[in-house]
Structure formats: C-alpha cells, structure tokens
Amino acid sequence: MSEEIKVTIVVGGRWSAFDLAKGLHKRGALYRLITNYPRFLVRRWGIPDEKIVCLTASQWVYQIVHRVSRGRLDVRFQNIVHQLFAEEAARCLEGSQVVHAWAGFAEPSIKICRSRNVPIVVDRMSSHMRTQCRLMDEETKRLGLRRAITHPSVVDMELREYETATKVVVPSRFVEKSFVQNGFGREKLIYNPLGVDLSRFSPAPGGAIKDAAFRIIYTGSLTYRKGIHYLLDAFRLAAISGARLTLVGGTSSESDRLIGEPPDGLERVGHVPQNELVRYYHRASVFVIASIEEGMAMVQAQALACGLPLICTENTGGEDLLQIIAPSV
Numbered sequence: 001m002s003e004e005i006k007v008t009i010v011v012g013g014r015w016s017a018f019d020l021a022k023g024l025h026k027r028g029a030l031y032r033l034i035t036n037y038p039r040f041l042v043r044r045w046g047i048p049d050e051k052i053v054c055l056t057a058s059q060w061v062y063q064i065v066h067r068v069s070r071g072r073l074d075v076r077f078q079n080i081v082h083q084l085f086a087e088e089a090a091r092c093l094e095g096s097q098v099v100h101a102w103a104g105f106a107e108p109s110i111k112i113c114r115s116r117n118v119p120i121v122v123d124r125m126s127s128h129m130r131t132q133c134r135l136m137d138e139e140t141k142r143l144g145l146r147r148a149i150t151h152p153s154v155v156d157m158e159l160r161e162y163e164t165a166t167k168v169v170v171p172s173r174f175v176e177k178s179f180v181q182n183g184f185g186r187e188k189l190i191y192n193p194l195g196v197d198l199s200r201f202s203p204a205p206g207g208a209i210k211d212a213a214f215r216i217i218y219t220g221s222l223t224y225r226k227g228i229h230y231l232l233d234a235f236r237l238a239a240i241s242g243a244r245l246t247l248v249g250g251t252s253s254e255s256d257r258l259i260g261e262p263p264d265g266l267e268r269v270g271h272v273p274q275n276e277l278v279r280y281y282h283r284a285s286v287f288v289i290a291s292i293e294e295g296m297a298m299v300q301a302q303a304l305a306c307g308l309p310l311i312c313t314e315n316t317g318g319e320d321l322l323q324i325i326a327p328s329v
Contacts, residue, residue, distance in 0.1 A: 005097055006096055006098070007098045008031045008092075008096035008099050009024075009032070009034065009100050009101070010034045010102065010105055011033075011105065012035075012086070013102070014035075016171075016194055016298070017102060018035075022045045025047055025048075030051055031096055032053050032096065034053040034055065034092050035052070035053070036056055036059040058084040058088070061084065079153040079154050082104055082105060082154055082157070086107060093109060097118065098118065100121050100123060100169075101120060101123065102122070102123050102125070103124040103125070103168075104154055106122045107160060107164075113166075119166045122167075124170055124179075125171060125294075126293065126294055127294075128178040128179045128181070129155050130159075132149075132178075132293055133149065133155060135315070136149045143224055143254075162184065167188055167189070167190050168184075168190065169190045171192060171194050171295045172193060173191070174314060174315055174319065175317070194298055196298070196301035196302055201278055201301075201306050202307075212242070214242065214243045215244045215284045215285045216235065216244065216285065216286055217284035217288070218249070219277060219287075220249045221252060222251050222259070222268075223255070224292065226294075228247070228258045228290070234290070236263050244265045244266075245265055246267045247267070248270075248272050248280055249269075249270075250270065278302075284308055285308075286309045286311060287309070288310075288312070289310075289313070289316050291313055296320070300316060300317070300321055301321060
C-alpha cells in the first residue's frame with residue numbers, strides 16, 4: 001500500500017478497528033483513528049498518540065445513563081450517543097484521502113466525504129440491519145423478552161449509510177447474503193473476513209496437556225443473541241458422560257434465566273482478557289458457538305488457531321472458516 005494514502009478510521013467502540021488501524025500504521029497508511037475509547041487503551045495496539053483522536057464524551061454519557069438507569073434507558077439513549085460521537089468525528093476528517101467508518105457512526109462523515117469527493121467505506125460487522133432486527137425480534141418474542149434491540153433512528157441511519165457510502169465492507173458470506181436478500185447490490189459490497197493474531201493464538205507447544213475429560217468451551221457474552229440457551233440445551237441433550245462445558249464471558253441481565261438449572265459439568269469463568277484466552281483454549285477439546293446472529297465471531301478463528309475443532313451455527317461467520325480449512329466439504 002502506498003505511503004501517500006491517508007486513511008482515517010471512524011469507530012464508536014473497538015470492534016476490529018484497532019487491529020485494522022495497527023495494520024495500516026505498519027504500512028504507513030494510517031492518518032487518524034477517531035474513537036470514543038480513551039487514549040491509554042488505544043496505545044496497547046501500538047498506535048502513536050499523534051494519530052489518535054479520542055472523543056470520549058459520548059462514551060461517558062452512555063456509562064452514566066447505563067449506571068443510573070441500571071440499563072433500562074440504554075436503547076432510548078442509543079440514538080443520542082451515536083449521533084454525538086458521529087457528529088464530532090465528522091469534524092476531524094480534514095486531510096483524509098479515504099475514510100473507513102463503522103456502521104451506525106458514519107452518516108455525518110459520509111456527508112462530509114461526498115462534499116469533498118473522498119471515498120468512504122462503511123464497515124458492517126453484523127448482518128444487514130433489517131435481518132438483524134428480524135432475527136433478534138423473533139428470538140426475544142420466543143423467550144418472552146419483549147424489548148427493542150436497536151433504536152429506530154439508529155436503524156434508519158444505518159440503512160441510509162449503506163446506500164450513500166462508496167462501498168460497504170462485510171466480514172462473512174452470511175452478512176453478504178443478508179445484504180443481497182435485502183435487495184442490496186453485490187457489486188457495492190467488499191468481502192473482508194477477519195483474521196487472527198497467530199503470535200498470540202496457536203496450539204500449545206508440544207501439544208496441549210489435558211486430562212481425560214471431554215471439554216467443550218465457549219467464549220463470548222452470555223446472551224440470547226449468542227444462543228447460550230441453545231448451547232445449554234444441546235449440552236443437556238448430548239448427555240456425554242464426564243463432559244465439561246466451560247463458559248468464558250461476561251453476563252447480562254438474562255444470563256441466569258437462559259442458563260436455567262446448571263447442568264452437571266458446567267463451569268462459568270466470567271470475563272477473561274483477550275491475552276489470557278489462549279490458556280482456556282489449550283485445555284479444551286472442542287469450541288462450540290450457537291449464535292442467533294453476528295457477522296464473524298473472532299473467537300472462532302482464535303479457537304481454530306489453537307488447534308480446536310469448531311462447531312457453529314450458520315449465523316456466526318464460522319461457515320467461511322470451515323470452508324477455508326476443508327473446502328471440499
């Protein structure tokens with residue numbers, strides 16, 4: 001990539017944006033990383049301070065509202081938080097030659113880029129917004145969790161972003177299919193699957209030292225979107241003698257309800273930092289994920305890199321990884 005290209009990343013949250021910024025910086029192409037994360041966290045990716053623009057006001061607003069309301073007002077304030085960051089970010093694009101913005105935070109930047117004839121791609125990490133809303137709505141009704149997932153204004157904004165951006169980046173064939181099924185032109189999509197850091201995730205040296213137990217591992221949040229209830233049902237139905245199921249990840253308000261009566265062999269670890277996940281992979285026999293909807297669960301690539309077999313639903317992006325490993329299947 002030419003060092004003359006100046007790429008600016010706009011992201012509310014982290015996603016895979018910091019890894020992208022790290023890669024662009026190594027190639028001399030990163031101009032700015034505009035984020036609502038504090039600077040001291042972004043530094044962990046080796047990105048120099050002069051290329052980081054931290055707009056943390058929206059994140060502080062969200063954290064305050066979340067704590068005061070105990071999560072009850074999250075959806076209501078979602079649009080305000082998105083707009084606050086997106087408008088601030090759009091004022092920091094001067095000098096950019098290409099803008100890579102995350103969906104839901106891109107519309108003001110798209111308007112600026114179009115006025116300056118600057119290419120801008122929108123990165124959609126999940127399925128098309130209409131598909132995501134349908135799948136989540138179906139599941140919440142099935143579980144009796146009747147609540148909105150995404151603020152209607154954020155939904156409308158994302159749909160406009162898809163149409164007005166130069167290109168839309170998608171991480172998996174599942175996401176690509178969801179866009180095509182919603183009438184979106186395939187020619188405007190860029191298929192860009194996520195990778196994995198092989199310096200951090202690899203098989204245990206000399207092979208993993210394991211006990212005789214059959215150990216199933218899942219890493220990720222314990223939510224209905226991740227299909228935790230289906231994973232637990234499958235574990236109970238399989239009734240594998242001596243099997244162990246390890247759940248590594250943070251909880252939500254519905255976690256206990258989804259898990260129900262803990263089956264024998266269940267281990268709940270809680271949140272584990274990324275750099276510590278590898279030791280859990282090394283002691284496992286197989287990685288399983290039963291998500292209802294997501295674009296590409298990075299934990300699948302991590303588990304595969306550590307030598308684990310993968311069992312997943314079609315809606316995780318794991319299909320792409322399995323085709324790479326066993327293209328004839």
